[in-house]
Amino acid sequence: MNVHVAGKPLLGDDKEFLMTERDFDEIADLALKHTGIVLGRHKANMVYGRIARRLRQLKYSTFADYLEYLREHFSEESTNFINLITTNLTSFYREPHHFDFLNETVIPELKRKTDKKIRIWSSxxxxxxxxxxxxxxxAEAHLAASYDLKILATDLDSNVVQTGSEGIYPADNLMSVPDEVVEKYFERSRDGNQVRVKKSMRDLVHFKRLNLLESWPMKGKFDVIFCRNVVIYFNRDTQKTLFNRYADYLPTGGYLIIGHSESLNGLTDRFKSVGNTVYQKVY
Incomplete structure (x- = not known):
């Protein structure tokens, strides 16, 4: 175990653990290499807060101790490290204009498909x-029962993929969900503190762990891809690569929906803007 502290202290005078600039830079390098996420020094407090949880579990006293352990046991520890680094902010009906666009524009087009096959990816x-x-x-548009509908849901973090597949959430997560949707598609726990998505809806969504920087095993194309508030953590070169890969997985006319703070401008010319952070593939 490290006993020598190398590098200028970055955080630690008023905190439980010491993190030096060298520690942070090594964490940032590992995050970029294995997840594509870019971590600037302004993210130091966020990184500290997340990895400090792991230091407590392993009973280490400095970030240098943890990094030494990570170097020596990366194959076993990499999943924990990646899960700590990735950001998982979400909610039901977040950015509702996207679901309005689904209802008003995309769903009428999907209903005209002759093969009745619908594929959507939540990346x-x-x-x-x-x-x-x-x-x-x-389901509200009557596409769940009468069409061959499958929704793929992928994430780098294995923990959130497991949570998603179980479909169990705190009851207060339903604040943004219309009452009629709650009534139709959720079950409440006996104490009322938790809810679970009903099996009919869980069966439509297939959760898989996927690192976007690695190969994608999916064979067919998707009618719609949601990739919201994901690429903001990547550098521009990685963003260009990802958006062009998404285009490869959409038919001409298919839709890519991105986050409110994201844009395709200057990154790819394979899409045209058709709404607020909604793009349609042109080639």
Whole structure:
């Protein structure tokens, strides 16, 4: 175990653990290499807060101790490290204009498909609330029962993928969900503190762990891809690569929906803007 502290202290004078600039830079390098996420020094407090939880579990006293352990046991520890670094902010019906666009523009087009096959991908799905909102929207438009509908939900963090597949959430997560949707598609626990998405909706969503920087095993194309508030953590070169890969997985005319703070400007010319952070593939 490290006993020598190397590098200028970055955080630690008023905190439980010491994190030096060298520690942070090594964490940032590992995050970039294995997740594509760019961590600037302004994220030091966020990184500290997340990895400090792991230091307590392992009973280490400095970030240098943890990094030494990580170097020596990376194959075993990498999943924990990645889960700590990734961000998982989500909610039901987040950015509701996207679901309005689904209802008003996309769903009428999907209903005209002759093969009745609908495929939607929630990329960077976090704990699954986006994917389930898509499922509710499709069900309300009568596309769940009468069409071959499948929703793929993927995330880098194995913990949130597991949470999503279980479909169990605190009851206060339903604040943004219409009452009629709650009534149709959720079951409440006996004490009322938790809810679970009903099996009919869980069966529509297939959760898988996926690192967007690695190969994608999916064979067919998707009618719609949601990739909201994911690429903001990547550098521009990675963003260009990802958006062009998404285009490869959409038919001409298919839709890519991104986050409120994101844009395709200057990154790819394979899409045209058709709404507020909604893009349609042109080639």
């Amino acid at each position: 960077g799905c976090s704990i699954g609330q986006e994917a389930y909102t898509i499922a509710f929207t499709m």
